[in-house]
Amino acid sequence: MQPRMPAADADDLIALLEGEGIDVWVDGGWAVDAVLGEQTRDHGDLDVALEERFVPRLRTVLAARGFADVPRADTSPWNFVLGDGAGLQVDVHAFVLDERGDGVYGPPEAGEFYRADALTGEGTIAGRRVRCIAPAWLVRFRTGYPPRAVDRADVAALCERFGIEVPEAYRVGRGGGLEPPIAFGDFLRVELRVGRIVRAEPFPEAHKPAYALELDFGETIGVRRSSAQITDLYTADELVGKLVVAVVNLPPKRIGPVVSECLVTGFHDERSRVVLCVPEGSVPLGAKLL
Numbered sequence: 262m263q264p265r266m267p268a269a270d271a272d273d274l275i276a277l278l279e280g281e282g283i284d285v286w287v288d289g290g291w292a293v294d295a296v297l298g299e300q301t302r303d304h305g306d307l308d309v310a311l312e313e314r315f316v317p318r319l320r321t322v323l324a325a326r327g328f329a330d331v332p333r334a335d336t337s338p339w340n341f342v343l344g345d346g347a348g349l350q351v352d353v354h355a356f357v358l359d360e361r362g363d364g365v366y367g368p369p370e371a372g373e374f375y376r377a378d379a380l381t382g383e384g385t386i387a388g389r390r391v392r393c394i395a396p397a398w399l400v401r402f403r404t405g406y407p408p409r410a411v412d413r414a415d416v417a418a419l420c421e422r423f424g425i426e427v428p429e430a431y432r433v434g435r436g437g438g439l440e441p442p443i444a445f446g447d448f449l450r451v452e453l454r455v456g457r458i459v460r461a462e463p464f465p466e467a468h469k470p471a472y473a474l475e476l477d478f479g480e481t482i483g484v485r486r487s488s489a490q491i492t493d494l495y496t497a498d499e500l501v502g503k504l505v506v507a508v509v510n511l512p513p514k515r516i517g518p519v520v521s522e523c524l525v526t527g528f529h530d531e532r533s534r535v536v537l538c539v540p541e542g543s544v545p546l547g548a549k550l551l
Contacts (some may be wrong), residue, residue, distance in 0.1 A: 295384025337465030409533035453550035466517035479547030
């Protein structure tokens, strides 16, 4: 069944949790609409952030409503999804408040936080006043990965309404337009190479669902690590052995405990899920895209 979260159900679930003394902050798509004060699109789930100490109570309260864990490759104690079997899903993000009032999200060494000022937002859902992630942080949380169509729409609306500077990744080609022309020599400097995924594991420390990958690019380039948000269409087992196209000459980038050494490429489908860019036939490891 396709997940769904109408406004009335989101309102009902927030009221239920708050009535049980569980303080939650709305995150994700519903947080965007809450701070905007209007529903701009349909939502597949309700993202809530809360202190870790409330997690057992939240599980008990939602279990009484028929909610149970939804299996996902990236499930962790601080990020999991509960569903009722009828299409309603709650995406839970648990944090531990430190002495500065920042919410530590996952292992401290991963460096993921809900900063104190991120927890100051307010908005409305179905007429109910709710706590939510502050607008500037809703924008910031949508950077660091290739924007989807829904991200572009959310960021455009937030930046316009609240006078937030548009992030660099959203400034050009918004709405699917073309980037400015580049010199042919610039294209030639991009090392797009074929690699084989030799290892794929859930990456629970990532802020958004992802896998930690190892790819073999052959004798000259060797094995490189990467992080890829490709959990919607692929399981970890399906990925192992798959040939993909990746950029191998970008500088290393730390993502939590993983140092990404290449960028796996793909395309968004009509539902903003990533479809991997793969060679049609068998080609040598390390072969360059022409």
